[in-house]
Amino acid sequence: MIVRYTALCPMVFGDGAINGVGEEVKALGCTRVLLLSDTITARQPAYATCQNSLLNVGIEVVEYPNCLPDPPDHIVIEASKLANAEKVDGLVAFGGGSVIDTAKAVKVLMNNPLPMAQYYGNYNYKPGVPLTAIPTTAGTGSETTRYAVISDSQLVQKKSFYVHADLGILDPEITASMPPQVTASTGMDAFSHSAEALTSQTANPHSDLLGSDSIRRIVQYLPLAVADGANHQARREMMIASNFAGSAFNDAPTHLGHSIAQTLGAHQHVTHGVACALALPEVMVFAAGIVPEKVRMIGEAMGLSIPRDADNQAIGAQVAKAIRTFMKGIQIPSLKALGLSREDTVKVAPYVFNEASMLRVPDGVSLTEAQMESILGAVYDNYQ
Ligand SMILES: [Fe+2]
16 A cells, blocks of 8 residues: 655754744745734743744744634735735744634635635645744644644535645743643643544554554643643643644544544534544544454553454444543533533534544444434543
8 A cells, every 4th residue: 555654844843942943934934924823822931032033144024913712814815815915925923723723724725816715725825924933822733734624604514725834943941831620721732633533444554553642641641731731841742742743644534533622622612622632532432343453542542451352343432431531631621511411412413424534433433313323422421
């Protein structure tokens, strides 16, 4: 079998890496950049450090601090227009996945006419200016992925551009101020990226390695990062884990879990990382029927010892149970605790099939709507 290993974007990793952003962006040939952030990240001390580092090497900075969660199309268009009007020759994204995805979308739209829908899921556009991504959370892996997910207001759906950053600056110190809830949910997003990558139709040895390693780090260090945000080693390990998980799903895209999570996000406003976490145990039960050796690999990366003679169902059940216990430990809320009824949850079943990631469910098993309702019911019932 011929497989393709993806290595899209170089990374600079380490404490204090943010101080060198000016030199790095200059080396990309940029002289005037649009610095994208949101109202929260723009207030972080590291934002000022980033801005000063750029200014100190003579790079002009135009600020756009208005990025929003689940990047709405109107924000992406507004930022693109500003980038064009200001004639910037570079983009710098300082924030979580939403800020980085907005910047990636700007990279597509700056040099290409609207409407934006013509660029969803393809590379049929003129390349944009260099983009430097500086994540302030550890979870989305957007700095390393080939996707920018935005919210299309007309379709009422998440849509993806195929676009990647040109450089990532990973400075774990920046993530130290993330509150426990955000640390937990973004960390579980990374966990689900890895677990879905491992069980993806197009998993390869490279994505398996990155996915397993990332799960090992998350299981050991996410509870420590949630319990004590200042735990330096935990923050470092989670930043690596998130980055590796993102690289894993470049080759081995997410599938059933993210389809469910995106739908629960769009229809019931469940936070992405929480929705991914809640779907994950049932996705493992499902995947164990198709790729049990991969679900076993996930369990072993979690430190479980799974009996040699365990059948598919037993493997799925053991790994799912361990994930639920892990989620409880970091206080991932249940759907009930979020105010949803079982009916609210099950009724989104038909919409899950509209998600592009459903096409990548392992081994092309075609789920029926009744089966999807049963999976969603189990997501609700089995984690209280
Ligand atoms: Fe995700």
